[in-house]
Structures are given as structure tokens and as C-alpha cells.
Amino acid sequence: MDKYPEPLENLIKxxxxxxxxxxxxxxxxxxxxxHQPPEELDLLSxxxxxxxxxxxxxxxxxxxxxxxxxxxxxCRDPKRDxxxxxxxxxxxxxxxxxxxxxxxGLYHVLGGLIxxxxxxxxxxxxxxELLVRLRTGNVQEVILALDPKVEGEATAMYLARKIKPxxxxxxxxxxxxxxxxxxxxxxxxxxxxxxxxxxxx
Amino acid sequence: MKIDRIVLRHVRNFASVELEPDGxxxxxxxxxxxxxxxxxxxxxxxxxxxxxxxxxxxxxIQWGExxxxxxxxxxxxQIRLHLNGHARAKTIEVNHEKRNQSDVSALLRVLLFTPDxxxxxxxxxxxxxxxxxxxxxxxxxxxxxxxxxxxxxxRRKSALLRSERPPVELxxxxxxxxxxxxxxxxxxxxxxxxxxxxxxxxxxxxxxxQEAHLQVHYETTLGESDDLRxxxxxxxxxxxREELRRQQTLVGPHRDDLRFDLNGHDLRRFGSQGxxxxxxxxxxxxxxxxxxxxFGDHPILILDDVLSELDRARTQRLLQLLPQNLQIFLTHTAxxxxxxxxxxxxxxxxxxxxxxxxxVQKL
Ligand SMILES: Nc1ncnc2c1ncn2[C@@H]1O[C@H](COP(=O)(O)OP(=O)(O)O)[C@@H](O)[C@H]1O
Ligand SMILES: [Mg+2]
Ligand SMILES: [Zn+2]
Numbered sequence: 411m412d413k414y415p416e417p418l419e420n421l422i423k424x425x426x427x428x429x430x431x432x433x434x435x436x437x438x439x440x441x442x443x444x445h446q447p448p449e450e451l452d453l454l455s456x457x458x459x460x461x462x463x464x465x466x467x468x469x470x471x472x473x474x475x476x477x478x479x480x481x482x483x484x485c486r487d488p489k490r491d492x493x494x495x496x497x498x499x500x501x502x503x504x505x506x507x508x509x510x511x512x513x514x515g516l517y518h519v520l521g522g523l524i525x526x527x528x529x530x531x532x533x534x535x536x537x538x539e540l541l542v543r544l545r546t547g548n549v550q551e552v553i554l555a556l557d558p559k560v561e562g563e564a565t566a567m568y569l570a571r572k573i574k575p576x577x578x579x580x581x582x583x584x585x586x587x588x589x590x591x592x593x594x595x596x597x598x599x600x601x602x603x604x605x606x607x608x609x610x611x
Numbered sequence: 612m613k614i615d616r617i618v619l620r621h622v623r624n625f626a627s628v629e630l631e632p633d634g635x636x637x638x639x640x641x642x643x644x645x646x647x648x649x650x651x652x653x654x655x656x657x658x659x660x661x662x663x664x665x666x667x668x669x670x671x672i673q674w675g676e677x678x679x680x681x682x683x684x685x686x687x688x689q690i691r692l693h694l695n696g697h698a699r700a701k702t703i704e705v706n707h708e709k710r711n712q713s714d715v716s717a718l719l720r721v722l723l724f725t726p727d728x729x730x731x732x733x734x735x736x737x738x739x740x741x742x743x744x745x746x747x748x749x750x751x752x753x754x755x756x757x758x759x760x761x762x763x764x765x766r767r768k769s770a771l772l773r774s775e776r777p778p779v780e781l782x783x784x785x786x787x788x789x790x791x792x793x794x795x796x797x798x799x800x801x802x803x804x805x806x807x808x809x810x811x812x813x814x815x816x817x818x819x820x821q822e823a824h825l826q827v828h829y830e831t832t833l834g835e836s837d838d839l840r841x842x843x844x845x846x847x848x849x850x851x852r853e854e855l856r857r858q859q860t861l862v863g864p865h866r867d868d869l870r871f872d873l874n875g876h877d878l879r880r881f882g883s884q885g886x887x888x889x890x891x892x893x894x895x896x897x898x899x900x901x902x903x904x905x906f907g908d909h910p911i912l913i914l915d916d917v918l919s920e921l922d923r924a925r926t927q928r929l930l931q932l933l934p935q936n937l938q939i940f941l942t943h944t945a946x947x948x949x950x951x952x953x954x955x956x957x958x959x960x961x962x963x964x965x966x967x968x969x970x971v972q973k974l
Pocket of ligand 1: 622623624625641642643644645646647648649650670671672673674
């Protein structure tokens with residue numbers, strides 16, 4: 411026998427498709443599940459099905475929201491300051507900012523950063539929607555909270571060029587900590603000059 | 612600055628070696644593929660934080676092993692680098708405390724010359740730029756970071772130029788970011804070349820014993836402009852159509868070059884072999900001196916297999932001209948100790964013979 415029975419093999423294959431999961435980990439997860447009571451497995455498969463079916467993007471800011479709401483929790487909240495919009499690349503970053511409880515304005519999630527090497531141009535992101543929002547609404551200030559590395563910098567500069575003519579104030583959060591430790595044996599000289607908020611907007 | 616002790620475990624083809632080099636000339640000899648360059652690389656790597664030829668750091672770990680250890684003692688300071696191949700992690704300690712690479716680089720400063728570096732006269736523009744960049748980065752801490760950013764931006768712009776109908780505003784963005792960094796790089800390069808030119812002729816004279824005028828010309832499209840940033844931005848804007856047509860970046864410091872002029876004539880095209888070699892020696896002496904001026908202390912000089920490029924007589928002259936209190940690691944390929952040039956042997960304060968990853972001290 412050089413393979414497990416098909417259902418088990420299938421499950422392992424599915425796990426392997428997930429980021430940073432290799433064959434060994436996939437096997438471990440599969441065997442773990444095999445030993446769980448059926449109720450537990452139902453909960454898990456429900457959760458997996460729901461994540462796509464019961465969630466959608468907010469119509470205004472593209473943050474995630476439950477399927478029954480057109481707008482996310484933040485956009486629905488009348489106490490939030492609608493004159494300020496903070497631009498982030500992903501919902502994860504939005505959540506990070508929310509956890510600080512410092513910020514009381516609204517958000518706009520771009521869905522990524524401009525990255526020509528990966529074929530991501532402005533039109534693949536929710537940039538046009540942001541501009542429409544700024545043109546039509548009563549937003550007075552846009553805060554860019556994008557990654558300080560080159561992709562984030564280029565995206566911020568691009569946005570600045572597009573937003574400036576609209577007469578909306580535009581600022582950028584200060585980047586204290588250098589990021590980018592994802593390189594193998596990350597070389598810190600690369601990161602030392604942490605591009606710290608040096609873009610003039 | 613001088614290394615008192617080196618310990619390498621599972622580094623390249625060294626299972627385990629320990630040496631206590633002299634503060635002057637350390638001559639390292641052995642047959643081909645013995646490990647001479649590996650020893651040089653180990654010192655270089657510790658100083659810089661990255662291996663010589665853009666390899667992955669885990670390539671430094673001896674094949675079949677998962678960890679490597681490099682230890683250096685320098686006038687009272689202990690540097691310890693530990694590489695873990697599985698975790699792809701590197702731990703750096705200075706005097707038994709966790710530190711980062713910049714702390715080590717500040718303690719251990721190295722100037723390295725190999726036949727590759729010595730291609731700067733005969734070689735390609737790319738080799739000359741590379742030499743220039745490395746030399747400046749040795750003296751200026753943020754140079755490498757800035758260069759890497761510039762290169763990252765350049766890659767993105769190239770991809771954009773190759774894409775279908777690149778948005779104009781986005782090209783503008785990259786050009787703006789590139790002209791900011793590009794101008795900075797050009798300014799640094801210009802200043803560095805100026806410093807070289809302050810000494811080159813004199814050093815050349817010392818090497819050959821006759822007066823000559825040796826100058827480096829920094830060839831950049833930016834010319835003599837005062838406002839480099841504006842000028843680069845202007846040239847980028849001007850080149851835009853052509854860049855779009857050729858789907859290629861055409862202006863900026865990544866196209867710069869250097870030209871060496873001896874008495875007003877291009878050394879690459881008109882210089883004799885001997886003149887070119889003397890110019891390399893002059894350059895080397897100048898760099899040692901600039902390093903001293905910058906840090907108030909001599910670097911550690913590594914000369915890996917340079918005799919083939921510089922020849923015996925010039926190497927000897929060079930060694931005489933270099934400061935006495937300079938620690939030098941000089942390698943020379945020889946399958947038997949007797950094959951060593953006698954004058955080199957006589958100048959050496961210590962002699963190491965390497966064979967198959969084992970080091971024996973002979974002097
Ligand atoms: N990670 C490694 N582990 C073991 N041996 C290595 C490793 N990397 C290179 N080598 C070996 O080191 C030898 C080259 O040593 P090198 O120092 O370049 O020789 P030389 O004395 O000619 O300068 C080669 O035989 C190569 O196979
Ligand atoms: Mg060698
Ligand atoms: Zn929303």
C-alpha cells in the first residue's frame with residue numbers, strides 16, 4: 411500500500427493546498443480529524459461552508475460583513491466619524507487598527523497593493539470606488555495606512571496623485587517599525603532605512 | 612582592527628578549524644578547492660551579513676550538516692554567529708549578548724579583493740557599478756539599503772513597462788520614487804569618485820615609481836547637474852516614450868559607468884597590462900586609506916588569489932606600501948609550500964596551509 415484510502419487521501423490533498431502546510435502537517439491534521447466525534451466535524455464543515463456563503467464585502471468600504479447586511483459594522487455605526495476615511499490594503503489591517511481603539515473614522519479596504527510584478531494594477535483594486543466615495547460624500551480627510559515597503563509606497567503615491575485634485579486632505583500614518591521579516595534570513599540593512607513615512611503626499 | 616582568533620564549525624568545507632592569525636600578513640596557501648576562498652568568505656560574511664556571491668546563507672553550512680558556527684575574537688570583543696539551516700535562522704551574539712548584524716559590522720570591517728573585483732578596468736559596466744556600489748556601502752551605512760530600494764522599484768517599473776497599456780500616473784509614481792533615490796545614489800557615487808581622485812595619482816606613482824595622472828571618470832547621464840533629482844526626473848520624462856516603445860528602463864544610475872584615464876587616455880582601451888595592474892594597486896591602496904579616514908582605524912584586508920591579476924612584483928610592492936599595522940589575509944594557490952614565491956614567504960608573519968578543509972599553521 412503506498413497510499414491511504416481515497417477519502418483520507420483527498421482530505422490530505424485539500425489540506426496541502428493551504429498556505430504553509432506540507433504533506434506531513436496535512437497528514438497530521440487529517441488523522442486528527444479522523445479521531446474526532448462526528449459533531450465536531452459537522453461544526454468544522456459548517457464553518458468552512460459559511461465562510462463563503464455568509465460573508466460578503468461591504469458595499470461602501472469592502473470590509474467583510476455578514477451576508478444579511480449590505481454594510482459592515484463600522485459603516486453602519488452612526489457614531490463613527492464619516493468625515494475621515496482610513497485606507498488599508500486588507501481587512502486584517504483594519505482589524506489591527508480597530509484593536510487600538512484610537513481611531514473613530516471609517517475605512518476603505520483596497521484589497522491589495524499595486525504590484526506590477528504580480529500583475530496587480532490600480533484597476534484590480536478598489537481604488538475607483540474610493541475616488542467615487544470621495545467625490546460624492548462629505549469626506550474631509552483620507553489617512554493612508556499602507557505597508558511602508560515599495561508596494562505600499564507606490565500605492566500611496568498613486569492614491570495621492572488621484573486624490574489631491576479632489577481637494578480632500580491626505581495624510582499618512584507614521585511607520586515606526588520596519589517590516590519585511592519575511593525574507594529568508596532577512597537582511598536587516600535592507601530594512602534599516604525603514605522608509606519611515608518619507609513619502610511627501 | 613585585528614582578528615585574534617577564528618573558529619569555524621561546519622562552515623563550507625571546514626568541519627572544524629581554529630586559528631589565531633597574526634596582526635600583519637597572514638599567507639594562506641594550498642591547492643585548488645582546498646578552502647582558501649571559503650575562509651575568506653567566512654570573514655567577509657561575518658562582517659557584512661550576507662555571503663559573497665548573493666548566495667543563500669544556508670549554503671554556508673557544511674553539506675549534510677544543519678548548523679554552522681562562526682566565532683571571531685577582536686581586541687576583546689567576541690562575535691558569535693550561529694546558523695540554523697532547518698529554522699533558516701541566524702543568531703548573532705556579541706560578548707554573549709544577542710545583537711544584530713549592524714553591531715557586528717561596526718566591529719568587524721573588511722575590505723575584500725578577489726579577481727572578480729579586479730575586473731573593474733577590463734570588465735563590464737555592470738562589474739564596475741558593482742564595485743562602486745560595494746565600495747561606497749563599505750563606507751556608508753545606508754547606501755546598500757537605498758540601492759536595494761532603487762532596484763526593487765526598477766523591477767516594478769520594468770514589469771509595468773512590459774504590461775499592456777501601463778497607466779501613465781503609475782509610471783509617474785515610479786519615476787518620482789526612482790528619481791528621489793536615483794539622485795541620492797548618484798550624489799554618493801559622485802562624492803566617492805571625487806575622493807578616489809584625490810589620491811589615485813599619488814598612489815599610482817608610489818606603485819610604479821614614476822609620476823602619472825590617474826583619474827576615474829564617473830559617467831552618468833545626469834552630467835554635472837546641481838539638482839540631480841530634478842534632472843533625473845526630467846530625463847525620465849523625456850525618455851518615457853522610448854521606454855514604453857522598448858519596454859525597458861533607459862535612464863538612471865543603473866546605467867552608469869566608470870572610466871579610468873591614465874594621463875588622459877582611457878586605460879581600458881589604451882593601457883598596457885602593466886599599467887592596468889598598477890592602477891588596480893593604486894585603487895586598492897586608496898581604498899584602504901579612505902577607509903582609515905572614514906573610521907580612524909584600518910580595516911581587515913582580504914586579498915583572495917589576487918596575484919594572478921596583479922603579478923608578483925606588484926603584489927610585493929603593494930605589501931610594502933600598505934600600512935604595517937594592517938591585518939591582511941592573502942591567499943595564493945600552490946600545491947606545495949616550496950612553490951610559494953620566496954619574497955611572499957618572507958613577508959608573511961604567519962603561514963597557513965589548507966588542504967581539503969584542514970588548516971595547518973606552518974609559521
Ligand atoms: N556548503 C559546503 N559544504 C561543503 N563543501 C563545500 C560547501 N560549499 C563549497 N564547498 C566546497 O569547497 C570547495 C571550494 O573551496 P574554495 O575555498 O573555493 O577553494 P580554494 O581553496 O580554491 O579557494 C569546493 O570543493 C566545494 O565543493
Ligand atoms: Mg579560491
Ligand atoms: Zn464598510
